[in-house]
Amino acid sequence: xxxxxxxxxxxxxxxxxxxxxxxxxxxxxxxxxxxxxxxxxxxxxxxxxxxxxxxxxxxxxxxxxxxxxxxxxxxxxxxxxxxxxxxxxxxxxxxxxxxxxxxxxxxxxxxxxxxxxxxxxxxxxxxxxxxxxxxxxxxxxxxxxxxxxxxxxxxxxxxxxxxxxxxxxxxxxxxxxxxxxxxxxxxxxxxxxxxxxxxxxxxxxxxxxxxxxxxxxxxxxxxxxxxxxxxxxxxxxxxxxxxxxxxxxxxxxxxxxxxxxxxxxxxxxxxxxxxxxxxxxxxxxxxxxxxxxxxxxxxxxxxxxxxxxxxxxxxxxxxxxxxxxxxxxxxxxxxxxxxxxxxxxxxxxxxxxxxxxxxxxxxxxxxxxxxxxxxxxxxxxxxxxxxxxxxxxxxxxxxxxxxxxxx
Amino acid sequence: xxxxxxxxxxxxxxxxxxxxxxxxxxxxxxxxxxxxxxxxxxxxxxxxxxxxxxxxxxxxxxxxxxxxxxxxxxxxxxxxxxxxxxxxxxxxxxxxxxxxxxxxxxxxxxxxxxxxxxxxxxxxxxxxxxxxxxxxxxxxxxxxxxxxxxxxxx
Numbered sequence: 001x002x003x004x005x006x007x008x009x010x011x012x013x014x015x016x017x018x019x020x021x022x023x024x025x026x027x028x029x030x031x032x033x034x035x036x037x038x039x040x041x042x043x044x045x046x047x048x049x050x051x052x053x054x055x056x057x058x059x060x061x062x063x064x065x066x067x068x069x070x071x072x073x074x075x076x077x078x079x080x081x082x083x084x085x086x087x088x089x090x091x092x093x094x095x096x097x098x099x100x101x102x103x104x105x106x107x108x109x110x111x112x113x114x115x116x117x118x119x120x121x122x123x124x125x126x127x128x129x130x131x132x133x134x135x136x137x138x139x140x141x142x143x144x145x146x147x148x149x150x151x152x153x154x155x156x157x158x159x160x161x162x163x164x165x166x167x168x169x170x171x172x173x174x175x176x177x178x179x180x181x182x183x184x185x186x187x188x189x190x191x192x193x194x195x196x197x198x199x200x201x202x203x204x205x206x207x208x209x210x211x212x213x214x215x216x217x218x219x220x221x222x223x224x225x226x227x228x229x230x231x232x233x234x235x236x237x238x239x240x241x242x243x244x245x246x247x248x249x250x251x252x253x254x255x256x257x258x259x260x261x262x263x264x265x266x267x268x269x270x271x272x273x274x275x276x277x278x279x280x281x282x283x284x285x286x287x288x289x290x291x292x293x294x295x296x297x298x299x300x301x302x303x304x305x306x307x308x309x310x311x312x313x314x315x316x317x318x319x320x321x322x323x324x325x326x327x328x329x330x331x332x333x334x335x336x337x338x339x340x341x342x343x344x345x346x347x348x349x350x351x352x353x354x355x356x357x358x359x360x361x362x363x364x365x366x367x368x369x370x371x372x373x374x375x376x377x378x379x380x381x382x383x384x385x386x387x388x389x390x391x392x393x394x395x396x397x398x399x400x401x402x403x404x405x406x407x
Numbered sequence: 408x409x410x411x412x413x414x415x416x417x418x419x420x421x422x423x424x425x426x427x428x429x430x431x432x433x434x435x436x437x438x439x440x441x442x443x444x445x446x447x448x449x450x451x452x453x454x455x456x457x458x459x460x461x462x463x464x465x466x467x468x469x470x471x472x473x474x475x476x477x478x479x480x481x482x483x484x485x486x487x488x489x490x491x492x493x494x495x496x497x498x499x500x501x502x503x504x505x506x507x508x509x510x511x512x513x514x515x516x517x518x519x520x521x522x523x524x525x526x527x528x529x530x531x532x533x534x535x536x537x538x539x540x541x542x543x544x545x546x547x548x549x550x551x552x553x554x555x556x557x558x559x560x561x
Binding site: 020025028029032033047048054056057058061137138139155156157159 | 418419442473475476477478480481483484499500502503504506507510511
């Protein structure tokens, strides 16, 4: 891989320890992926910001970078933390984990990180634009940046993301290159009433597309133009869970794909798949482990709720009360919670007995509950190590369950 | 016994020799490895109950998790990392862990992949294997069966 004189000097340690370590990691990745050179990235989203993910060695790395005087070269947003910084004591999180997360936060912020603590940074202050090179971790965020905005990013792993933020660069391979962004497999919606799809339906659709496309770039034709960002978030999240999809071309939505021909870069797709009601029902079957059971925990906000989603939840809950034997947890970012609080939304949800958790992820909330109900395909698919059974329902039905309007 | 040598591709340089721990199943290090003990803790994996520390770990490929680099690095910090890794296809995040293990803890974990012949068919558990990632070479030094015969003869 070609390195500029400056990059070579970094590798040789002339720009300090942090730059040397960061460049060594990025050069090795470039070497493995046969990148021709580094590219400058405009911002970074750090996936591994939780002590619970990057462990003591990750904490040591971040503190070592920080103590060596390093500052992030470009704006860097942070994925969820291991704790809700205000409310962690309410959730049987151990003091030692909280203490290490606080240390991690201090070191990240001393280096200039933006304390977003969210898996959906695109809902707030990341200035994404079409064609822009960024370096993001967190599969749902990577999917959204590539698919909805048409920014360009590979999916960064933990620790490599921190390295990218230190030098503001990433090796040029994969989705940074035109030839790898071309759609390869075409999905057509067949007699589906997509206009009436909920976010959860979009999640089921995304999961199906991901599970068939796997490592290929899917093109999806037939999604209505008035699809909203919450629905697209659900689609991208599930596509990354069902397969390893980091970019989908949604015709008429993805900026580089007005038509299927444009999405495929002027070539023909290798394969065409029709999606009807049966395909989606099969996925629902796969995600629901229980028929007719009652949940004792209901979770909303994987990925983190937007303010709009919090508004919807509050609207359904207003004046009602969460059932005694059910716990309702709603996850969002600190920013989402602050805005929603000002709008009076948090008050409505809390009065009705729901809990709004910020900065963190359901993965880090200790739970004794057995049966989970969620509106998130990602949570339904990945939470079985925590729960005995999972029920997937759309947001409205989940909330109605919580307040006893369905049995 | 005639020494078996397999040419392969270097992912991360270094030389190591030790007993092999082999699986035909793909392995997600984040889900399956407890880095603080080196134990494989995933009940659904055939290596469940085994310990990777100090072993030449042979598995076909890693399964996606963004967190596996941190798992390898933490195992290295705790002195519980495998001595070397042999894959059919290495997941790049593992290499991130190896680069950082060298930089932070001075520990070199050689990694090789794309072997000319499938080592998962050839190498058995507890066989002594040498990985020379500087030259891109896997060497089967002594098979477990070999060691047993030798013990008997003594």
